[in-house]
Amino acid sequence: MDSQAIATLPEHGHAEHEHSPHLHHHFATEDQQREASNFGMWLFLLTEIMFFGGMFTAYLIYRNWYYPAFVAGSHWMKIWAGTLNTTVLICSSFTMAMAVYSAETRKRKALLRYLSLTLFLGFVFLGIKAYEWHNEWVEHHVPGLNFSINDFTHVDPRYPLDKPLAPDMAEKTQSYFSLYFLLTGVHALHMLVGVSILLFLIFNAWKGAYTTGHMTFIENFGLYWHFVDIIWIFLFPLLYLISRHQ
C-alpha cells in the first residue's frame, strides 16, 4: 500500500492517522472511515424499517377488519410480561449506551461490565418471551401448528364482561396470533443475532480491542441494539395494549 500517496493529500495530512492499524487502505482518514461505517449502518437500519414495514401494514389492515378478534386476542397477552420485557429492553439499551460510552472513554473494565449486563438482559428478554410462547402453545394459540378457537367462543373467566365471539370472528383471532408470532418471532430473531454478536464483542473487549480508540464496530452494534429496542417499543403497545378495549 502506497502510504506515501496519502501523505501528499493536502487536506488529510494528519500524521498520527497514517499508521493506525485499523485504517483500511481505501480511506484517507480514520474519521472518514468511522463516518462511512456509521452511515452504512444507518442505511442498513433503514432496510430493517422497511422489513418490519410490510408486517406492520398487514397488522394495521387486519386490525381494522377484525377488531373484535384483535380485542379477544390481546386479552390473552400477559401485560406484566410485556411491561417487564419492555423495561428489560430499555435497561439493556441504557447499558449498551453506557458500554459505548465506556469504549469512548477507553475504560476496559467498565466496557466489559456493561456489555455483560446487556447480554444478561438480552437473555432475560428472550427467556420471558420463551415463557410467553410456551404459555401460548399450552393454550392452543399457535396458528398453523396448535390452534383452537375454544378460548374465544366461550366467556373468558378473567374477562367476564367480554362477550364470546361468534365462531366466524373467533376464527379471525388466528390472524391476530399469526401476526403476533410473526412480529415477535422476527424481533426475537433479531435479538438472537444481537446476543450472538454480543458474545463475540465481549470476547474481543476482554482482549482490549475496543478501548484503543477504534470503536466503530461497537458503536454500530449499539445502533443495531437500540434499533431492536425501538421495534419492541412499538410492538408492545400494538400487540399488548391498544386493542384491549371493545
Next chain:
Amino acid sequence: MHYFISPVLWQFLVKWLAHFPLFPPEASSVAPYADALFFFLLFISALGSGIVILMVVSFSVLYHKERNPEATQIEGSTLLEATWTIIPLALFMIVFVWGALLYFRIYNPPTNAMNIYVVGKQWMWKAEHPGGQHEIDALHVPVGRPVRLTMISQDVFHSFSIPAFRVKREVIPGRYTTVWFTATKPGTYHLFCTQYCGTLHSQMIGWVYAMKPEDYQAWLAGSTSGSSLAQNGERLFASLGCNACHSGNPSSRGPNLAEAYGAKVQLANGSYTVVDDAFLRDSILNPSSHVTAGYAPIMPTYQGQVSEEGLIDLVEYIKTLHSNDRVQQTLNTSLVQNSGSTTGTGASAQGQAAAETPRMVNK
C-alpha cells in the same frame, strides 16, 4: 416467388398470411371508446418516437465526425427542457383523464343491466343465468342489452377477459367482482382466463355467444335446467334453516329479508351500508361483521358449508324476495315435515324439495 416453392405450400402460405387478424373485432358498446383512446395513444407514441428518431438520425447525419470534426460544447437550454417537460406532461394528463373516464365507463354498470353469475375454478368457467341455465366455458348473451357479470373464484385468482368487448376483470377468491358490457354484434368471441392460474391455465378458455334477442330467448328456453337460481336458493334457504330466523315476522330473531336488496341498512357498529350481492354473501359467511342494528349477533357462519354456487343461489333468492309469504309458507311446510314423523302427515312438494337439497350443498 411461387416458381421456387411447391404450389401447394405456396397456396397454404398465402391462405395462412391472408387470414390472420391484425385487429380484434369491435363487438361491444365500449370497444369503440377503447379503440379511440388506443388510436390516440398510438398517435402520440408515433409522434414522440418520430421526433426522437428524427433527432437522432438527423444529428447523426449532420454532425458526423467527418462532417463536423469539432463538437460545440452546449450546457443545455432551460427553455427547451421546460418544453419537453411540459408538453409530455400535458399529453400524459390528457391520457390520464381519458383513461380514467374510460375506466369508469367500463367498470360502472348501468342500473338496468341484466345479471349473470360467473364462477371461476381451476380450470373452467361456469356461468349461471338467473333463469337457472348453466353453462361451462361458454357464455350466451343477448345483443343490445347491458349485461353485468358478478364473478367469484373458488380457488385462485383468475381473470375474465373478452378481447372483442375490450373488457377484463380479475376473478378473486372470497370476493365478488363485476364487469359489464353491451354486445353490439352477434357472433362468437373468445373468452380467456388471463391471470395465470395453474397447470391448465391455457385451457381455461371458452366462447362468448352474442345472440340476437330472439335467438337468446330461444336459447334460454331450450337450455333451462328446470328451476331458476332463485328457486334453488329458496330450497337451500329452507334446508339450511335460514327461515327459522329470517321469517319476516316482527318478532323474529333475524332481519326481514323481503325488499332488503338495494336498501340501506344500519349496522350494529353504527355505520350504514347498501345491501348488495357482496354484502349478502359476506353476511352469510361472516355474519358477525355484518350484524344489522337492533339484532343480536347470533347467526352462525356458513363458511365451508355452502359452495359458491349455493351462495349465488341464496343471493339470487334474496334479491328476488319481495314478500315473506313464501318464506313463511316454507317455514310452515318444514314445520309440518319436521313434525311429520310424529303426526304422520305427508310432506308437501316443497318439503320434499327441501329434503333433497342437501345435494345442493357442498357440491
Next chain:
Amino acid sequence: MSEPTHHAHTVVHPKVYAAVFGALLLFTALTVFASSLELGVFNAVVALAIAVIKATLVVLFFMHIRYSSKLLKLTICSGVFMFLVLITMTLTDYISRAWGLW
C-alpha cells in the same frame, strides 16, 4: 469532499443517558397506565404517541442522532417517510374500497 469528514465527534455524558433512561421508564409506566383507561379511539392514539416519543428519545440520544450530521438526519427521515408511504398508500386502498363505485 462536499460533506465535512472532520465532524466533531461528541461524547455524550452519562448523565444524559441516565435522564433519557429515566424518561423511557416513565413513559413505559405511563403507556401501561393509559391502556387501563377507557379512552375510546384515543387509547390507540395515546399509546402510539408515547411509542413515537420513546423511539425518538432513543434515536436522538442513545443513537446519537442529535449530535450527528444532517446527512444522517435526512437518511432517517427518508426511511421513516418511505415506511409511511407503504402503510398509508396501502391503507387508503383498503379504506376507500368502502366507497364503492363512483
Next chain:
Amino acid sequence: MSTIISLPDQSTATLPKRSYLNSEYGLKSWLLTLDHKRIGILYLIVTLFFFCIGGTMAALIRLNLLTPGGELVAADTYNKLFSIHGIIMVFFFLVPIAPAVLGNFLIPLMIGAKDVAFPRLNLLSWYLFVTGGCFELYAIIWGGMDTGWTFTTPLSTHYVNTHVVSAALGIFVAGFSSILTGVNFIVTIHRLRAPGMTWFRMPLFIWSYYATSILFVLATPVIAITLVLIVLERVIGIGVFDPAKGGDPLLFQHLFWFYSHPAVYVMILPGMGVISEVVACFSRKRVFGYTAVAFSSVAIAVFSFFVWAHHMFIMGISNYSALVFSLMTMLVAVPSAIKIFNWSSTMYKGSITFDTPMLYSFSFIGLFTIGGMTGVMLASLGMDIHLTETYFVVAHFHYVMVGGMVSAVMAGLHFWWPKITGRMYPEPLGRLAAAILFIGFNLTFFPQFIVGYLGMPRRYHSYPPEFQVLNVLSTAGASVLAIGYLLPAVYLLWSMKYGKIAGANPWQAPGLEWQVQSPPLTENFPEPPVVDFEAYDFEWLANHTKSEVQTVG
C-alpha cells in the same frame, strides 16, 4: 478551445506490467478478493451463467409457441419454463447485472476512490448472491416451480406442489445481496469521492447508480418479508394471504409490487447511466442539460415508490387508489421522457462516431422510447383493462428490460471492455452484433404488441390458431436475437486473449476511469486524484493530453 485530441499512436501500446488482473493468481485470489473490480467480474460470470439458463428457457418457450397446440412440451413443463425464465431473468440477471457488475467495477474508478466503502461486505454480498442462486438451481434441478415470477397467492401458497419454498428463499437471500450492494454504493458515493469531485462534477452514471441504490435499500426488504410470509404460509399455514382464513390475497399484491415496481427501475436506471456516458463520449460533448438528467434519475427513484398498484388496476383496488396510482404513473413517465430528449439533443452539434457502444445506445433510445410509450398506454386506466395480462404487457416490459436494459448493458460492456480487460474487441463484429440485436429484438417483440391487442393472454401454453402467424414471426425473431447474443459472447471471449491492446483511453473519454491504465491497478489510483474539471469536460481532456504530450515528447 479545441476539443480535438491528438493522442500518441496507441497501436504500439503494451499491456501494463502490473494490474488488478495479474496482481495475484489462482482461484483463491479470486474467491477471497476484496478488490471491487474482481468482485464485479465474479458477478459478471455468475449473472451471465444465469442469463444462459434464462435464455435457454426463453428459447424453449418460443419454440413451444411455434404451434398453437403447444406440442413441444406439456402444459406444466411450459409453466415451469416461464416461471424459471422470469425468476432467473428478473432476480438473478437483470437486477444484479448492471448494478453489481458495472457498478462494482466502475463506481470507485469514476469517483476517484481506491475501493468501495466496505470491501468485505461487497464480497459477502457476492457470496449471498451465489447462495441465493444455489437455492434457485436446487429448485430448478429438482423439478422447478410453476408459480410464475409473481408468486401470486393463493396459487403459490396452496395450489401448486413445486419447489416454491426454495425458490422464494433463494430470492430472499439474493435480496440481501442487493441490499448490501445498495448500502455499499450509497456510502461510497457519499464518503469516498476524490477531493474536488463535487456532486455536480460526478458523471451521470454515478447519479443513476445512486438512485438505483436508494431503491435497493428501501424496496428490497419489503419483498423479503413478503416471501418469508409465502414460505410460512406454505410450511405452517399462518394464513396472512389466505382468503379461507380471513387473509387478503390483494395484500400480497400490494407488498409484492411495492418492491417489484421499483425493481423495474432498478433494472432501467443503471442502463440510463450507461447511455449518458456513451452518448456524451461518442458525441464528444457534455450531456445536454446535465442537471435535468441528474435530477430526473432521482425523481424516477422517488416517484417509483408511488406507482406500484398500477399492476392491480383490474384486481379490484378501489377507484380512488386506481386514480391516484394512474396519475403517479403518468408523472413517473415524464422524467424518462426528459432523459430521452436530453440524450438526443446531446448529439446536436456534436462530433459523432458510430462505434459499437454508440450503436447499442441508439438501440436503447429507440427501444426504450417504444417501451416507455407503451408503458403510458398501460398506465392509462381504461386502456389497461384491455391490455393488461396479455402479450401487450409481455412485449412492453421486454422492450423496457431487454430492449432497453440489455442494450444498455451491451453498450456498457463494450464501452468499458477495454478498461476491464485492456484489450479491444473486433469493431466490425461489434457493429454487426448491435445491428442483429436490434433487428432480432424488434422481430421478436413487435408482433407481440399486435397479438396482445388481439387479446392473446400471457403465460399460455397453447393458443387459438389465428394467432399463429404472429407467434411464428416472434419465434423467428427470437432466433435472430439469439445470434445477437451469441456473437458478442464469442468475440468478447476471443478478444480477452487475442484482441489488440487498447491503451489507457481508447475512446478519448474524459472520465476519471479513463485517466488510469487499462486494466487498472488493484488500488486504482497510485495517487488520489484531485478533480478540477466538470464531468464530460472534453476541453479539459484536450488540454490535459496536449500538455502531457508536450512534457513527455
